[in-house]
Amino acid sequence: MLGVEGLTVRYGSQVALENATLRFEAGQFTAVIGPNGAGKSTLLRALAGLLTDYEGRVTFDPGHSPRTCLSYVPQQQTLDWGFPVTVWDTAMMGRTGRLGWLRWPGPRDRQIVEDALRETGVYDLRSRHIGALSGGQRQRVLLARMLARQGHLLLLDEPLTGVDVTTQEQLMALLRRQADQGRAVVMVTHDLEQARRWCDRIVLINRRVIADGTPDAVYTPQNVEATFTGGGPGAAGAP
Ligand SMILES: Nc1ncnc2c1ncn2[C@@H]1O[C@H](COP(=O)(O)OP(=O)(O)OP(=O)(O)O)[C@@H](O)[C@H]1O
Secondary structure: OEEEEEEEEEEOOEEEEEEEEEEEOOOOEEEEEOOOOOOHHHHHHHHOOOOOOOEEEEEEOOOOOHHHHEEEEOOHHHOOOOOOOEHHHHHHHHHHHHHOOOOOOOHHHHHHHHHHHHHOOOHHHOOOEHHHOOHHHHHHHHHHHHHHHOOOEEEEEOOOOOOOHHHHHHHHHHHHHHHHOOOEEEEEOOOHHHHHHHOOEEEEEOOOEEEEEOHHHHOOHHHHHHHHOOOOOOOOOOO
16 A cells, blocks of 8 residues: 655665665554664655655555545644644644645535544544643544544554553554554554554564564564664564
8 A cells, every 4th residue: 555665764874764665554553663763753754755855665556645545643742732723623634634725624524523533532622722732632633633534544653642541542442443444554652562462563663674574473582672772684583
């Protein structure tokens, strides 16, 4: 559905990601895991079409338009929460981004936004300014905006940061359902155990892909060590 081939990204002289080849399929829930600075956000930004300067290829299946198919949820702290909009307006942006500026949202769009806000538990906050939300509530609003977009490919960068444990499980179940309904879900996370319980596939990266496969195949002591202590080419399970 979407992938990268031989992707290398540099920021100045620093290599953030080297020769990564990955393909993400419909119906699959993938966790991308690695230490701080490993290139996880860089990978997601490349997949979301937000990088222009890279080597290699970002591939998208013909017949799918990134504008309508793709939904990217960036890290919460990268957004301007002082922007004067309500929770409802923010979720509706998921629709208007998809419709294009020339079409006004209709009753169906409003119903989709309402459903998304209810599913993420923030419908009662719909009239509140986004600047007046807690961290966990903001995260839910970002997920509501993502649901409202109804994309087939969901890219989420640490979507559970600041969310309490009970809500994390609800939101993981929500993302699992999205994959079970045929969407490709790719999530950056630091929580290995949670990823093992909910995801079909784990990609361990530390500037390069260390391992890629089912949780049981990927979570070997060698792979985890190679990922979190630097490792090196030839680590067990390396593609
Ligand atoms: N816009 C940028 N300009 C310069 N360097 C950057 C930029 N964005 C990222 N980097 C660097 O590239 C490397 C990879 O960053 P990236 O944000 O992809 O890592 P990450 O795995 O998502 O980290 P974290 O877990 O801390 O969010 C880091 O060393 C980072 O400092």
